[in-house]
Amino acid sequence: MPPAVHSLDHFALWVPDAAVGAEFYRDFGLTPVETQTAVRLEAANGLAGYLLEGPRKRLHHLTFSIDPDAAAEFRARLKAERVAPADPPDGVADGDGIWLRDPDGNLVQLAVLPRRSPIGKSQMDVRIVSEGERGAPDDAGNVRPRRLGHVLLFSPDVSRLVAFYERVLGLRLSDRSGEIVAFMHSPHGSDHHVLAFGKSDRPGFHHASFELGGIDNIGMATMRMNEKGHREGWGFGRHYIGSNYFQYVRDPWGSFAEYFCDIDYIPAGSPWEARDVPPERALFVWGPQPPAYFFENAEER
Numbered sequence: 001m002p003p004a005v006h007s008l009d010h011f012a013l014w015v016p017d018a019a020v021g022a023e024f025y026r027d028f029g030l031t032p033v034e035t036q037t038a039v040r041l042e043a044a045n046g047l048a049g050y051l052l053e054g055p056r057k058r059l060h061h062l063t064f065s066i067d068p069d070a071a072a073e074f075r076a077r078l079k080a081e082r083v084a085p086a087d088p089p090d091g092v093a094d095g096d097g098i099w100l101r102d103p104d105g106n107l108v109q110l111a112v113l114p115r116r117s118p119i120g121k122s123q124m125d126v127r128i129v130s131e132g133e134r135g136a137p138d139d140a141g142n143v144r145p146r147r148l149g150h151v152l153l154f155s156p157d158v159s160r161l162v163a164f165y166e167r168v169l170g171l172r173l174s175d176r177s178g179e180i181v182a183f184m185h186s187p188h189g190s191d192h193h194v195l196a197f198g199k200s201d202r203p204g205f206h207h208a209s210f211e212l213g214g215i216d217n218i219g220m221a222t223m224r225m226n227e228k229g230h231r232e233g234w235g236f237g238r239h240y241i242g243s244n245y246f247q248y249v250r251d252p253w254g255s256f257a258e259y260f261c262d263i264d265y266i267p268a269g270s271p272w273e274a275r276d277v278p279p280e281r282a283l284f285v286w287g288p289q290p291p292a293y294f295f296e297n298a299e300e301r
Contacts, residue, residue, distance in 0.1 A: 003073040005064035005125050006172025006188040007116040007117075008195060011151050011208055012092055014054030020252050021051040026250065027228045028219060028257050029144045029242050030210070037091045038145050045116065045211060048091045054259035057253035058204045058299050061089060061107040062151060062195075063194070064169060068112045074098055081168055100168070103160050104203040106153065110169070115189040116147065118163040121265035135137050145210035152207050154200035154297045158182050171195060173274040174266060175241045177282035182240035183241060184247060185266045192242040192264035204299030207248060207256035211263075215245060218259045222247045234294050235259075237287015246287075256299025261263055 002121040003067075011202030017022045022032035028175065029047060041049040052060055061286045066074060078100060080084065086099040089092060098110040130134040162182050165171045171183065174192050183193035198206055212218050219296035233256065244263035245247050248256040266272045 002170055003066070003070040003077065004187050005066055005110060006044070006152060006186050007065040007113075007190070008148065009063040009065045009111065009116055010148065011059070011205075012050035012052060013057060013205065014060050014062075014124040015051050015057050015253060016053070017054065017058050018051045018053045024230065025049075025051075025257070027225060027230060028210075029212075030272070035092075043145045043276060045147045048210065049208060052091050057205070057255065057301050059106055059153070059203075060091070061109055063111055065113040065229055066110050066116060067203060071098065071110075071112060074110055077168065083168055089115055090094075091208055102168075103157070103164050104153070106203065109170075115188075117186060117188070117194065117301050118147075118265070119189060120267070122146070122191075122211060122261075122263070124247050124262040125217070127216075136187075137220075143212065143217055143224060145259070147211050148267050149209045149211050149263065150195060151161050151205070151209070152181075152196040152198055154202065154204035154206055155197045156199075156201055156203070156254055156300070158197045158199055164167070165195065173276055174272070175275045177241070177277045177279055180279060180282050185272075187268060188266040190266060192266060193243075195201070202297060202299075203285040204297040205255050207258050209246075209258035209260050212259050212261050218247050221259055222249070225249050228279075232291070232293070234289060236288045237284045238287045239283070240281040246284075248294070250293070254296065256294075 018039045025041050031042040036113050039051040083100050086101050158179050171184040174183040174185045181198045183196045231247050232250035233248040238245050244260040247259045
């Protein structure tokens with residue numbers, strides 16, 4: 001198999017106020033940890049993201065994990081594809097990194113780091129009770145996200161980014177809906193998507209998505225977010241592409257954090273064939289209609 005990234009390790013954002021961001025993600029269920037240069041966001045399986053203070057909200061970088069023996073092959077591929085190396089950023093960096101920029105100017109790191117993608121389909125917690133038993137949970141249960149699942153970026157040219165991440169990072173197209181949206185997975189075995197792109201007039205960060213154990217967890221986490229004043233978003237529903245149940249919560253800067261569970265999984269060596277899904281299926285099978293602001297690119301460049 002040609003070299004390919006095996007995991008999305010974390011995302012990093014510039015935000016106008018890291019303390020406000022830390023409070024939002026704490027309410028969301030992550031654990032914010034202050035460092036000298038950033039706020040580190042941790043899920044149950046460890047690092048999920050960073051927040052760095054900047055003049056406005058925008059993507060700082062994405063880090064993907066690679067195997068140690070793949071680093072030299074990736075460097076050779078970048079040279080063959082005429083992708084210039086980028087300088088490492090100030091603030092945060094993890095692992096032995098190769099830095100580059102994609103065609104939209106997004107900073108990307110390939111780092112020798114442990115695998116974060118699951119090695120099989122994550123199981124959803126479903127409690128089936130018999131006659132004479134009560135099925136509803138007694139409390140909020142565990143609403144701490146298990147892990148970061150994927151990130152969706154806005155792009156003015158979805159197909160160009162798909163082609164770049166196929167050639168350079170080794171990701172593969174899972175499904176798409178024309179130029180509206182496209183989803184990519186790792187050939188080493190991963191969720192249906194670790195990275196996605198949505199159409200916009202300019203680049204931007206739309207959302208990061210985090211796995212919870214099941215539907216009750218999503219419902220209770222959403223109720224908790226509502227109680228803490230985070231009432232804008234979209235859901236509860238089920239996506240057609242990827243099949244996952246979802247609930248989006250709008251962050252303080254107009255982008256989103258998503259809860260999900262029960263996403264499709266594409267194992268290594270799978271004969272999976274990407275579909276081009278009609279627009280009416282691009283967003284969801286069932287659920288409420290998304291608000292108009294769900295499609296807004298709030299990021300300034």
